[in-house]
Amino acid sequence: MAGLTTGGPNVDVDLLYDINGLARHAPEALDRIVSLVGEYGLPLAMVPLVLWCWRGARRQDGPAAAEAFAALVWAPLAAGIALLVNIPLRGFVARPRPFVQHEGLEVLVPGKSDFSFVSDHATLMMALAVGVFIANRRLGLVGIGLALVEGFCRVYMGVHYPTDVIGGLALGTAVVLLLAPLAMALLTPLVRAVARSPRAALLVRARGHGRPLPLDLPQPHTPPGAHPRENDLAA
Numbered sequence: 238m239a240g241l242t243t244g245g246p247n248v249d250v251d252l253l254y255d256i257n258g259l260a261r262h263a264p265e266a267l268d269r270i271v272s273l274v275g276e277y278g279l280p281l282a283m284v285p286l287v288l289w290c291w292r293g294a295r296r297q298d299g300p301a302a303a304e305a306f307a308a309l310v311w312a313p314l315a316a317g318i319a320l321l322v323n324i325p326l327r328g329f330v331a332r333p334r335p336f337v338q339h340e341g342l343e344v345l346v347p348g349k350s351d352f353s354f355v356s357d358h359a360t361l362m363m364a365l366a367v368g369v370f371i372a373n374r375r376l377g378l379v380g381i382g383l384a385l386v387e388g389f390c391r392v393y394m395g396v397h398y399p400t401d402v403i404g405g406l407a408l409g410t411a412v413v414l415l416l417a418p419l420a421m422a423l424l425t426p427l428v429r430a431v432a433r434s435p436r437a438a439l440l441v442r443a444r445g446h447g448r449p450l451p452l453d454l455p456q457p458h459t460p461p462g463a464h465p466r467e468n469d470l471a472a
Contacts (some may be wrong), residue, residue: 252399253335253342256392260343270291275390279383280358283365286383287312290369290376303432304373307424311417312368319364319412320357326408327352335398344395356397359405362387367413371421384409 260268287309294305332354336342362384370377388402 249398249400250335253339253392255354256389256399257342257395260279260345260393260395268343271390271393274385275358275394276346276399279387279390280361281382282383283362283369285378286308286376287365287369290373294372300465303428304421304425306427306432307421308368308372310424310428311371311420312365312413314420315413315416316361316364316367316409318416319360319409320375322412323339323355323357323360323405323408327354330354332398332401335394336395342395346396349396354401355404355434356391358391358402359384359388359402359404360409363406363409364413365409371413371417382405 260271263271291306291309294302294309296302297305330352332352334349334351334353336344363381366377366380366384369380384406388399388406391397391402392399
């Protein structure tokens with residue numbers, strides 16, 4: 238705690254100056270691009286990634302499609318929960334932004350007056366990425382890569398310490414994975430019910446792709462050794 242409130246361990250501050258120092262020597266146009274990408278671009282890039290994952294999930298068999306769709310519903314819900322958890326966490330740690338305590342930083346996005354630990358951007362990105370990973374491993378790895386780039390951008394921009402980013406990545410991951418069993422247990426039956434509705438089925442399964450979801454109707458029980466009735470055989 239003391240390390241956070243006084244600026245963090247030396248290696249944290251050293252990495253901050255090393256990464257943010259790149260902005261001082263980079264062309265102004267590049268700094269502008271990194272600012273836009275780190276502030277808005279990468280979070281927005283998660284939207285087409287989630288949609289692409291949803292497109293692939295709809296082409297799977299019914300049960301697999303329902304589970305993948307449930308994971309994609311869980312991803313933004315988990316991200317929202319992680320951001321809510323971060324509100325009291327930020328207030329409890331109360332770590333000032335790095336440019337408040339350290340001189341000579343190149344601050345690419347001015348006006349940040351809230352606390353620094355943990356990074357909301359890193360938390361949001363990693364929660365979405367891990368949620369996508371549950372649905373689709375390959376696309377999830379792409380999302381995790383985007384989350385790591387987002388973390389680098391936040392330090393490059395001078396608005397977060399490296400440990401702010403690491404804390405955000407850990408918080409997003411923990412919320413998604415720790416609550417995933419309960420969330421999937423609640424969401425999967427709901428998604429299956431939606432998939433059986435003629436009007437909403439296309440949200441879960443593409444037309445003509447995958448076998449339909451089972452209706453989960455009770456089956457008649459035949460005692461061991463018993464033979465089907467004659468009228469059953471005739472049918």
